[in-house]
Amino acid sequence: MIGASREALAAGRENLDSLTDNTSVDAAKLAEELSAITALLDREVSLRRVLTDPSRSGQDKAQFAASLLSGQVAGETVDLVSGLVRSRWSGARDLVDATEQLAAYAEVIAAEKAGKLDDLEDELFRFGRVVSGSHELRAALTEPKATTAAKASLVGSLLGGKALPGTVRLVTSLVTNPRGRSLEQGLESYAKLAADRRDRVVALVTTAVPLSDGQKQRLSGALAKLYGRKVLLNIDVDHRVVGGVRVQIGDEIIDGTVSSRLDGARQALEG
Incomplete structure (x- = not known):
């Protein structure tokens, strides 16, 4: 990201940090809801254009987002997304990228709060190595013709009960909605978020x-x-x-x- 979008993402991360500093906020639930919103924005081109339209005021866009999401997700998620759309964006796709990054970052924070950040990092790394070492597995996880349900089921069979729920959610999100990234690139970006959390x-x-x-x-x-x-x-x-x-x-x-x-x-x- 460049320019305005980079600044908007940085502001979004600060807001996420502030929200999750409150012990009553469920960071894992926040991550799930942000992931669902990412999928919505990725599908609905007209919606993300409305939410990043530079001709509309930030307050107008925030109110529209709040009216759309209220009652569907937690208040903290509404507040975070409303803050995102108040910002200016260099491109409509950048809003989707930012929402996805914040969803992954919320998973990292949830793991840290649970004292499991090292486990999350290690599981993402190990899964990446397994995928790199198996052409058949990688092909199955990235097969364009496979349904998202089939891919999610495969991830569940591989990691369910063997890895943290956050690891399963991150990998499932990446496999079912890669958004132009390779599996390895996505896993590496998640691991970097976890590392950045502890500088x-x-x-x-x-x-x-x-x-x-x-x-x-x-x-x-x-x-x-x-x-x-x-x-x-x-x-x-x-x-x-x-x-x-x-x-x-x-x-x-x-x-x-x-x-x-x-x-x-x-x-x-x-x-």
Whole structure:
């Protein structure tokens, strides 16, 4: 997002933080309702255009949104969406993107309140690795001809009773309404939201063998000094790397694996 939309999303996150600071607010319910509103806005082109029309006053749009949603969702959800539509948006689609991000962020807050934020991060990461390692599973979850009910049922069979309800809801939402994103991109964006909640970055660490607790602490400490923030390690053991460690943070890769050095030597010889 750029310009006005970026500012509107930032204001929406601040409002969400303020709402969920109140212990009486059910963040998980808020997330579910925001997810449903995302689906509504994604379907109804004319509605999102009305709610982002720059020729209408923010108050007018907020009142329209409140009249539409009152009695259908909780008052906190009405307040949050009304605040969103008061803002100016660079494009109508940005409102949908923002509502979806706030739905995911509310799930993160719900997990944090329950003391389960680490579990949520880990489950999203692990599910992503499972999907990446199974072409058949990925194809089933992303099959364009499959109904949303069938995809939701598949997610339920895979994660139901084995993962947090918030994890199941996030993955189900992503699978049934990907909105142009790959499954991997969506899971990565959710994990980043969870990391941002605690002002830390996520590092994907690939090693040939499991790291000891001491090695994890030293690596995390070194990366924290390098990036100036706390670093969460998501560790993937892959025997193909032979030895050493490969670290990926966003688009940046630090590759110290033996397989990488061998590949470099092979390319040099072939060149």
